[in-house]
Amino acid sequence: xxxxxxxxxxxxxxxxxxxxxxxxxxxxxxxxxxxxxxxxxxxxxxxxxxxxxxxxxxxxxxxxxxxxxxxxxxxxxxxxxxxxxxxxxxxxxxxxxxxxxxxxxxxxxxxxxxxxxxxxxxxxxxxxxxxxxxxxxxxxxxxxxx
Numbered sequence: 001x002x003x004x005x006x007x008x009x010x011x012x013x014x015x016x017x018x019x020x021x022x023x024x025x026x027x028x029x030x031x032x033x034x035x036x037x038x039x040x041x042x043x044x045x046x047x048x049x050x051x052x053x054x055x056x057x058x059x060x061x062x063x064x065x066x067x068x069x070x071x072x073x074x075x076x077x078x079x080x081x082x083x084x085x086x087x088x089x090x091x092x093x094x095x096x097x098x099x100x101x102x103x104x105x106x107x108x109x110x111x112x113x114x115x116x117x118x119x120x121x122x123x124x125x126x127x128x129x130x131x132x133x134x135x136x137x138x139x140x141x142x143x144x145x146x
Contacts, residue, residue, distance in 0.1 A: 002110075006128035009104040010136040014143045016077065016101040020094045022143050023103070024049045024079055026072065033138035037131050039065075050074040060127055083109075103139065105132050 012019050022029045027047030034041060039057040046052035052072040059065045068088065070081035079092040088109040095102050107128055 003108055004110075005106060005108045006126075006132060007104065007106045008129050008132035008136055009102060010133075010140055011097055011100060011102050012140045012143055013100045016094050016096050019101040019103060019139070019143055020077055020079075023092055023094065023139060024052075024072070024074055026052045026054050029142065030054070033135060033142050035131055035134040035138065044069070046072070049079075058131075060131070103136055105136065107132070 025048050026043050031041055034056075037059045039059055041056040042054065044053040044055055050073050053069065054072070055067070055069045057065050057067050066088070067085055069084040070090070071084065073080045073082070077094045079094075081090040083089070086109060088107060090105060090107040092103060092105045095104075
């Protein structure tokens with residue numbers, strides 16, 4: 001099994017604290033910025049920042065979906081979502097960039113072995129990066145609109 005990684009970044013014309021506050025709001029902001037590949041989204045515990053537990057189905061392709069139950073941690077300017085159902089971990093790091101903020105998201109998981117693992121490592125990061133880019137684009141629109 002090999003580690004599989006997908007990553008995306010975006011610059012947002014807003015204060016890093018404002019971006020981090022929006023991104024860590026799983027109750028009201030997240031449902032409004034999630035792309036269509038996120039199905040059945042619900043907050044199970046908390047709703048803002050550390051201690052939040054949320055669930056959703058990530059429909060990566062027509063045939064591939066993953067049921068995610070993410071526990072959220074927030075340390076400094078980094079949000080970490082750890083999936084209870086798999087080895088998947090997603091981080092969002094918010095850093096100052098010029099007069100605004102840069103958000104970088106990285107998702108990693110232990111991929112399958114063999115030929116299936118080869119295809120997963122080759123194609124899954126590209127598909128997930130598109131989903132990540134859409135989420136970050138939606139975040140940018142949300143925060144910059146005010």
